[in-house]
Amino acid sequence: xxRGYLLALLLGASTVTLILIGTKWPVPSAAAYAGGESLLRSxxxxxxxxxxxGDEIRMQNWDRAYASLANKAQFTExxxxxxxxxxxxxxxTYATLENAEVFPLHESADDAEMRVKLHWSTVVGTxxxxxxxxxxxxxxxxxxxxxxxxxPIVPPQVIAVNYLRWDVIYRGPGDDWxxxxxxxPHVRIVDMHPVERAEGVVILGELLNEDVVPAYxxxxxxxxxxxxxxxxxxxxxxxxxxxxxxxxxxxxxxDFPNVAMSEVGxxxxxxxxxxxSASADPVIEIExxxxxxxxxxxxxxxxxxxxxQVVNVAHVLxxxxxxxxxxxWVADEYIDQALLPQxxxxxxxxxxxxxxxxxxSQRTVVATYSSGGSQ
Amino acid sequence: xxxxxxxxxxxxxxxxSALAIAAGESMNLPKTIEAGSSFxxxxxxxxxxxxxxxxxxxxxxxxxxxxxxxxFAPGSxxxxxxxxxxxxxxxxxxxxxxxxxxxxxxxxxTFLAKPSRLPVGLHDGITGxxxxxxxxxxxxxxxxxxxxxxxxxxxxxxxxxxxxRGGAAxxxxxxxxxxxxxxxxxxxxxxxxxxxxxxxxxxxxxxKMTAQPSxxxxxxxxxxxxxxxxxxxxxxxxxxFTETFNGSQSTIDEPLKQGMAQVTISAHNGAMLSVASGVxxxxxxxxxx
Numbered sequence: 001x002x003r004g005y006l007l008a009l010l011l012g013a014s015t016v017t018l019i020l021i022g023t024k025w026p027v028p029s030a031a032a033y034a035g036g037e038s039l040l041r042s043x044x045x046x047x048x049x050x051x052x053x054g055d056e057i058r059m060q061n062w063d064r065a066y067a068s069l070a071n072k073a074q075f076t077e078x079x080x081x082x083x084x085x086x087x088x089x090x091x092x093t094y095a096t097l098e099n100a101e102v103f104p105l106h107e108s109a110d111d112a113e114m115r116v117k118l119h120w121s122t123v124v125g126t127x128x129x130x131x132x133x134x135x136x137x138x139x140x141x142x143x144x145x146x147x148x149x150x151x152p153i154v155p156p157q158v159i160a161v162n163y164l165r166w167d168v169i170y171r172g173p174g175d176d177w178x179x180x181x182x183x184x185p186h187v188r189i190v191d192m193h194p195v196e197r198a199e200g201v202v203i204l205g206e207l208l209n210e211d212v213v214p215a216y217x218x219x220x221x222x223x224x225x226x227x228x229x230x231x232x233x234x235x236x237x238x239x240x241x242x243x244x245x246x247x248x249x250x251x252x253x254x255d256f257p258n259v260a261m262s263e264v265g266x267x268x269x270x271x272x273x274x275x276x277s278a279s280a281d282p283v284i285e286i287e288x289x290x291x292x293x294x295x296x297x298x299x300x301x302x303x304x305x306x307x308x309q310v311v312n313v314a315h316v317l318x319x320x321x322x323x324x325x326x327x328x329w330v331a332d333e334y335i336d337q338a339l340l341p342q343x344x345x346x347x348x349x350x351x352x353x354x355x356x357x358x359x360x361s362q363r364t365v366v367a368t369y370s371s372g373g374s375q
Numbered sequence: 376x377x378x379x380x381x382x383x384x385x386x387x388x389x390x391x392s393a394l395a396i397a398a399g400e401s402m403n404l405p406k407t408i409e410a411g412s413s414f415x416x417x418x419x420x421x422x423x424x425x426x427x428x429x430x431x432x433x434x435x436x437x438x439x440x441x442x443x444x445x446x447f448a449p450g451s452x453x454x455x456x457x458x459x460x461x462x463x464x465x466x467x468x469x470x471x472x473x474x475x476x477x478x479x480x481x482x483x484x485t486f487l488a489k490p491s492r493l494p495v496g497l498h499d500g501i502t503g504x505x506x507x508x509x510x511x512x513x514x515x516x517x518x519x520x521x522x523x524x525x526x527x528x529x530x531x532x533x534x535x536x537x538x539x540r541g542g543a544a545x546x547x548x549x550x551x552x553x554x555x556x557x558x559x560x561x562x563x564x565x566x567x568x569x570x571x572x573x574x575x576x577x578x579x580x581x582x583k584m585t586a587q588p589s590x591x592x593x594x595x596x597x598x599x600x601x602x603x604x605x606x607x608x609x610x611x612x613x614x615x616f617t618e619t620f621n622g623s624q625s626t627i628d629e630p631l632k633q634g635m636a637q638v639t640i641s642a643h644n645g646a647m648l649s650v651a652s653g654v655x656x657x658x659x660x661x662x663x664x
Contacts, residue, residue, distance in 0.1 A: 163630060164611040180570055183491040190654055208653055211492070212575045212609045245630060246612040247579075247653035280611050280630035287641070289624040306627075364626060 043068070046112035046135040047102050049142035053133070054100025054116055057084060070136050070143035080146060087151040088338035089312050089371055091127075095120040095336070110137045114144070124238060124315075124334050152343040159308030159341065163280035166214050185215035187273040190249065191327055194223075196261035203254040204327045206319065207271055209244035214278035217244050219271045221254045226265035232256055239332060241317055241367040243278055250365060251319035253330040282307030284314065284366045287344065297356030302344040303335065303366060311339035313369040318349045320359040329355050339368070402426075402462055404471045410478050410511045413449045416460065418442060424464035430475065431456030455513035477513035481563045484508070488559045488570035494577040495604050497550045501525065501572055504545035505561045514542040522562045523548070528555025528574070550574045554606040576606035582657030584616070584650040589639055593618075593662060596637035597650060607634050612652060618662075620646035 043049040049068070056065035066077040075083075086092035098119045105113040112135045120127050134145040171181040192205030201223065209215045219240060223231040239253035282305055289301035299318045305311050314335040322328045331349045339345055351359060403417035418424065420441040428435040431454045439445055441464065452458065455477045462469040485506040493500045503523050507515045521544040523535040529551055537544040550557070550572075557572040580603035587594045595616050600608040614636035618625045620643040629636045640648075644664055650657035 162632070164632075166611065180488060180491045183489075210578070210653060212612065213492075214611075245628075246609070247655075248613040248628065249653065283627065283629055285625065285627045285638075285640075287625045289626070290622065301625075362624075365628070 043141045043143070046107060046114055046142045046144075047104060049135050049144050050102045050114040050116050050133050051100065053144050053146075054097070054102065054118065057118070058097040058100065068143060069146050070138065071145040071148075075146075075148045075150075079148065079150065082151065083146075083148050086337055088310050088340070090338040091122050091124070091313055091334055091336045092120075095122045095127075097121075098126070105132065111135065112142070120336070122334070122336075127334065127336055129336065152340060154340050154343065161281050161308055163283070163307075165277070165279045165281075167277045168275050182275050185209055185211040185213050185217075185244075185273045185275055187211070187215055187217055187244070187271050189219070189269055189271055192267075192269055193326070194261065194264065194267055195328075200255065200257040201259045201261055201264060202256070203267060203269075204251070204330050205269075206249050206251050206327065207240070207244070208249045209246060209273070212246050213275055214246065215244045215273040216242055216276040217250065217271065217273045218242060219252045219254065219269065221256075221270070222268040223256055223259060223264050224266045224268060225263060228265065231259060231263060238315070239317070239330060241315070241365050243276070243367060244273075245278065245280060248365075249363075250367075251317055251327065251330040251363075282309055282311055282339075282368060282370070284311070284339070284368060286316075286364045286366060289362065289364055291351075291359060291362060294353055294356040297351040297353065297359070299331075299349040299351065299362055299364065300346065301364065302346045303339055304344050305339040305341050308341050309370055310341070311368045312371045314339050314345075315367040315369075316347045316349060317365050317367070318351075319363045319365075320351060320355070321361045321363070322358050323360040325361075328358050402460060402469055402471050404460055404473045407474045407476050408452060410455050410475050410509060410513050411450050411453045412478075413447060413451070415444045415446045417444045418462060420464070422464060424462050427461040427463065428452070428458055429461070430454065430458035433458075453511040453513075455511075477515045477517075478509035478511065479515070479517070480509065481507045481515055481519060481566060482510035483512060484561060484563055484566055484568040486559075486561045486568035486570055488572060490572070491570075492573040492575055493550050495550055495554055495574050495602070495606060496552050496577065499547035500550045501548040501557070501559065502545065503548065503559055503561060503570075504543060505539075505563070505568070506543050507539055507563055515539070516542045519544075519563055524560045524562070525572075526558045526560075527551040527553065528557070529553040552604040554604075576602040576608050577604065578602060578655050579608050579612070579652045579657075580655075582614075582650055582652055582655055584648075584657060584660070586648055586660050586662060588642065588664060591642055592639045593642045593646075593648070594637065594639050595648060595650070597631075597635050597657070599634040600631055600636070600652070608652075610634070614650060614652045616640065617649045617651070618643070618646050619649070 043052055062081050066072055066080050098121050101117040103115040105115050114133045114135055116131050116133055118129045131147055135142050188208050188210050190206050190208045195202045203221045219236045222233040225231050234254050234256055236252040236254050241250035244250055285304040285306055287302050287304055292298045317332045319327055320329040333347050333349045405414055408414045418439050418441050422441050424439045424441050426437045426439045433454050437445055452475050455475050457474055460471045487504045489502050505521055507519050509515055519539045521537050523546050525533045525548040533548050535546045554574050554576050559570045559572050561568050579600045584595050584597045610631045612631045613628050616627045616638050618640050627638045629638050646662045648660040
């Protein structure tokens with residue numbers, strides 16, 4: 001009993017001591033997160049200056065980040081903030097910076113070039129944006145220059161839009177059960193096959209809205225073993241364009257991690273569709289689509305918003321085919337900036353290294369979201 | 376000792392009641408009653424009793440002067456099904472059973488027509504199923520003659536005369552070649568029910584575009600897009616224009632407007648222009664200028 005009291009006393013005393021030490025001499029990161037001193041180290045090297053800027057951006061300490069720039073005379077602080085968070089609401093606006101990696105490109109006695117890779121986290125996953133900073137010596141310290149990218153200015157104008165819009169009235173709760181309801185759109189899987197990858201089995205395919213009304217679509221797949229017992233069921237989640245206008249085709253990809261193809265006897269596919277209100281606007285042109293070979297195989301191009309409304313989030317889905325026209329991969333990219341009318345925005349979808357040589361052609365579709373309306 | 380006497384007396388009383396019921400006449404219950412119709416039950420003996428009628432979704436309780444007929448007004452029992460009648464007197468209980476059957480005259484139809492929208496020219500593409508009910512929503516299981524009639528926008532009419540089985544009848548009809556609204560009617564005697572079925576155009580057929588220079592760009596416009604039966608494909612249908620040039624590709628998904636789709640795309644000498652809608656390919660144009 002006595003030993004128990006002693007142990008409790010010892011633990012209590014240790015805890016109080018550690019709290020006192022932590023309060024008096026906190027580690028820098030803890031102090032920074034608690035809103036005290038920043039994490040920043042002295043900007044005595046170009047790397048440290050670039051890293052400090054990354055830390056200020058991560059903490060959204062815009063005043064200090066802007067103050068640390070050597071070229072702040074070229075733009076205002078709001079312009080600097082908008083360059084990072086987006087001029088219009090977009091994926092960037094709601095992203096938080098996880099960390100910034102700094103890679104020296106070139107260094108001399110008075111200036112240096114640093115590549116900063118900014119790792120952002122968003123609701124749709126992570127993305128990386130890269131900026132090359134010019135860092136200049138200023139006495140015994142280094143100051144970064146921010147490579148500002150000013151948002152293109154859309155001239156004031158009126159753009160007449162007369163695209164179709166579909167509205168739906170469903171049956172009411174008081175209607176008799178025999179009363180007709182609006183028919184769900186007819187959709188069809190026009191291509192599907194499973195592929196074995198290192199991470200597991202992946203189901204690739206394409207879905208067509210063969211109806212004359214818009215459809216909100218999704219696809220579920222169930223892997224069945226050779227004795228027809230289910231192994232796992234997964235959905236396409238966001239690896240699909242959920243809104244399909246009449247005769248529109250979307251690719252889909254369904255992941256089954258940790259499943260080997262040898263276990264799979266057959267696949268049960270369940271496409272589902274719901275009739276939804278939708279608009280045929282905006283129309284997005286996908287220009288200059290290029291398949292770039294390995295290493296770093298990718299599909300690049302640019303999106304041009306042909307409508308008058310700002311598209312806040314664009315999701316680009318690429319379907320890659322082999323010479324026989326069979327789908328070999330589906331990949332996607334969310335565009336982190338808003339699409340302004342007629343302003344081209346580049347995209348780059350990465351193709352897995354081992355599949356790049358098989359890719360012969362591609363088809364790209366864009367799903368869009370505008371905060372002002374449903375699309 | 377007292378308890379034993381009490382048990383003995385109680386047992387004798389119950390035995391006497393049972394003997395009385397066995398010796399007496401039983402309730403005069405009808406075998407079947409048509410839903411909603413009036414009926415009467417003749418009770419035996421004399422004295423007072425209570426009659427309970429318990430059935431599907433309905434319970435009736437009546438105080439009875441034994442030896443007299445008990446009348447039930449029209450609409451007293453309206454749910455078809457098997458009913459139990461229990462007559463409870465001071466010293467006896469008597470039970471009996473009877474059925475309430477649907478009224479013979481159809482009064483309501485539930486008509487399911489599917490789909491509400493389908494492409495033109497589909498054999499047996501439209502299904503109609505009807506359930507025949509009486510005025511109290513009881514399914515009439517007796518065979519009943521039913522007439523289905525589908526009128527298409529072109530004026531053609533498809534008719535089927537069927538007899539219900541177990542209260543239901545169903546049929547398949549074809550969608551015709553012309554788009555529009557079909558009127559699907561089912562008739563049973565003097566009552567009918569109508570549904571509408573939309574016949575919509577099928578896939579585009581013979582999709583064709585033309586290209587014209589427009590400054591430094593090319594203006595691509597399709598002919599009026601129609602299906603293989605000549606129906607105009609509805610506005611909003613996506614048409615995909617593709618320009619392939621020097622290993623680079625540009626695509627635009629453009630919805631049909633007033634029956635046609637048109638886009639303006641960058642002009643490249645030697646570019647291959649193609650058009651498609653869904654899984655249907657259109658023509659290709661090689662741009663030379």
